[in-house]
Amino acid sequence: MELTVYLAGEIHNPWREELRTQAIKWNLPLTFTGPMEDHDRSDLIGEKILGKQPTTVLRDETASSINNLRTQILLSKSDVVIAYFGDQYKQWNSAMDAATAITLNKPVILIRDEKLHHALKELANKAQLVVETPEQALKALAYIFE
Template identity: 40%
Template structure:
């Protein structure tokens, strides 16, 4: 019997190495996990719409083109996900991450939030709908090991 491959979508902050830490931890534990995420090169994510569909004079329409193109990727990968991890970083407000948490909730996809303590109050509703809340990528890997195999840290 083959082990289920879990699809885990990594949403949110793109300015630190949290995704790489989770990827490394999953590999070290040999977990049957396929990770996916948005395009994490900020400039590519911002400029994909105009690079593909043509320049815009108005920045609103430039952002609109890029956001809609990125949404196709995000919505598709989130629909395929068994679980989402939604990271809220320290430096920037990740409105897109909050939207992804709401989208996961609407889909009935469980999600784990990942953020520092100082965001607890601002994210109380997002955390309230989450299946779990983690402080660091190591806890996410431990949670995945428990969810998938029942392994304790």
């Protein structure tokens, strides 16, 4: 058995790469997907596909539509979603991805520091598991294969 894991969450720290590296070290049969991690590529994809847009709002809208298409497809093909919330950035995309996963009946592991409990309480209540570190999330997935 192999699981496809969608990694939603903050893009401004190396948590995804650390999690992927640890999964390889533990020899876990996991395939990872997630949002576009190249921030410039994500922001400019609308213009790359649809051409130059007349305003920054339209540039953002076209990129958003294409990124949402990508996200919807990858989320729907995932077996489980790990959503990481750090304390430095507002992470509306992460919350949206986790909420979408929940509506698709995908299991969600929410990673957040305890100090974010109140801000994420409704989302945490819908998740299958809430942890504080990526390593704890990976340990929970490793348990599935025992």
